[in-house]
Amino acid sequence: MLSIHNGALNVPHILKEWYEEESHSNYGAYIPFVGTVRSEDGIDGLSFDVYEPILYRWFHEWEEKATKLGAKIKMAHSLGDVMLHESSYIAAVFSPKRRVALELIDEFVEDFKASAPIWKYDLKDGKRIYAKDRSTAISGSGILGAKQ
């Protein structure tokens, strides 16, 4: 399950909703990761662009991987502006036993950072500035730049 939200995430609501959705699914572990905007470098907040068609495909591949392990992945992400101390990202893994969930949340969040088609901007002094230095080229990038 993947959901995109305009602005900051309502963390207590989403975590509670996910908990209740799976409360009778016989999972022994529920491991959420919540990403919150920190104060650094004088920013007022962050802003996000999301390309949903490829994001949903990427997420579906992870859902299939989780299913093979008997687990379930859920994710919520913000679109647009998210201010300091608000949250823009939640991922969670449910699994029968803790080890699968602990390993899967780690792998999932790392791949999310490297592959999910989401672009981050710093909100600073009224401007929206692409966070180029903190961004990662998707695997396989650069084919159009190669000289022929």
Next chain:
Amino acid sequence: MIKVEFLGPIQKPTLELEIQNLNELAAILQADAEVSDWLDSCAVAVNDTLVSSLEAPLKDGDRISLLPPVCGG
């Protein structure tokens, strides 16, 4: 006609081009000062599937997306 869209921070409107393959697109974009600096770091998708080779054939109506470096979360 092939549509080429530029995602995220690349500030460029969608192009409509008569091209047969990605090699032709590479030549056109390398000569375009607005986007040439992005090409080394962009991933490429055809109809929302990422491709890893310029040899992928194109057909009329295909939609190409350029995805610059990402940073979700």
